[in-house]
Amino acid sequence: MKSGKNIAYLKGQTLGGVGQVQINNVCIDNLQIKFSTDGPFKIDPNSKTKTNQGINFSEPNSTNILLSVNVQDSERQKEKVDAVWGFLSGDKTNATFPITGEQLHNIFQGTDLSRCTEVANIINKYSDKFELNTPLRMAHFLGQIGWESNQLKAMGEGNGEGTCFKKASGQWNNIWFRQTWKEIPFSKECSDAPDDNQSKEKILKNGWDKIEDVPKRYICDGGEVSSSEAGKRLYCFVYRCEGGNGDENSCDGYRYRGHGIMQLTWKKQYIAFDKWLQSKGFVADYNKSLSDPDEGFKNTELNVLSGMWFWNKADCNNTADTIESGSTQSEFDKITKKNNTGLDASDKRKEIFENSYSILKK
Structure with missing residues (x-):
């Protein structure tokens, strides 16, 4: 097995083994390295996923597991899996101020x-x-x-960004009530959008001062639509036609939250x-x-x-x-x-x- 851009397995090598390793101050008595198939194949190091037992590597552009690195110790297993994950993620660094x-x-x-x-x-x-x-x-x-x-x-x-706002949420007052147009460029897809040179004038956008002003289709517990749909609709509306976003129908406001x-x-x-x-x-x-x-x-x-x-x-x-x-x-x-x-x-x-x-x- 070679380190570098790809991990390469050569046909004819053993399909794995169990041994003792130490990573920093963490000692693992039984670390199993197991290949799932006879090679040859290549594994992308960035394709790794973490499990309760260890780390799995898959082949490029696939979910097929080709290599497993598992901690077989029962004592402090999670800590040891974390140590293996950190090591395989590249703990070593040449950063001027590493953390x-x-x-x-x-x-x-x-x-x-x-x-x-x-x-x-x-x-x-x-x-x-x-x-x-x-x-x-x-x-x-x-x-x-x-x-x-x-x-x-x-x-x-x-x-x-979370989008669900219930009737009783204090965030309505903190964020959406008396909302103004701020983020240029403003899009003329919205008839009420001001000119870009008016961005400092604090022109009201939604005209909401209290929860009763907000259409129920934008409130998670408003009763008109599901909570997830209400949250999505809210962001399609409140972020419309600002910062390069299109109008409400484009739903850029939700997509680019x-x-x-x-x-x-x-x-x-x-x-x-x-x-x-x-x-x-x-x-x-x-x-x-x-x-x-x-x-x-x-x-x-x-x-x-x-x-x-x-x-x-x-x-x-x-x-x-x-x-x-x-x-x-x-x-x-x-x-x-x-x-x-x-x-x-x-x-x-x-x-x-x-x-x-x-x-x-x-």
Whole structure:
């Protein structure tokens, strides 16, 4: 078996075995490596999936399992599987300021170590490219993505901004009541859309002041449609004709709602991210990130990379350098505003930042 771009199995080699290994400080007494078929074949290292027992690798563009790496120890099995997953995900890094899955797990204690290790490895892979190379910058980055991604949990099958708002939800008042047109370009597909040069005038968009003003078809417990359909319809409407989105019928508002660890929003952002990916050698509409973000952003690497791209695009590093640990909330709000203009939960983001910095600076 060779490391590198592909794992290659040569016909004639044994079909597996069991042995003892140590990964960092984790000792595994019985690690089984098993090939499912006689070769030759190639395995894409990025096609691995995690199970309760270990890691499965499939052949390129297929779900056929060709290689299994299983922990047969019953004691502390989950911890040992996590260690194997981290090792096979490439814990080693040449990043100027590397972080570990254990550090992220200490910061986001409600998140599985395997998810933390996976995210840490991806961050380390790209951190130098985006100059996330000091404890202060990294802590600020984690403060923002930690809140936006629900402590790294809103990825994979759970990706995509939630859309269900019930009658009693306080978020109506925080987000949708007295909503104004903000994000240019505005589309003339909507007859009520203002001109782009009016974006600073705070022109009301929906005319909702109270829950009674909201059509029931947009309310999850409104009774007209299912909760999932109501949420979808709501976002098709409220995000219409802004930020490159089409009108309500296009449903761009739902399609291009927040995805990724920095909640990329608006069609124009997805187009810009897709163009950047192409400039770095990725194919157009990589992993359906543009045509079907709900599907595309199931990919964890794409989730993380989109957040790092947005962070760099918003020139967050220079702002982060000016905001030390222990700063006032008003000072910290400067970095939040670059990522969320409404300063949503900036105090919570600051808590994550302070905790991150205390762990990373050691």
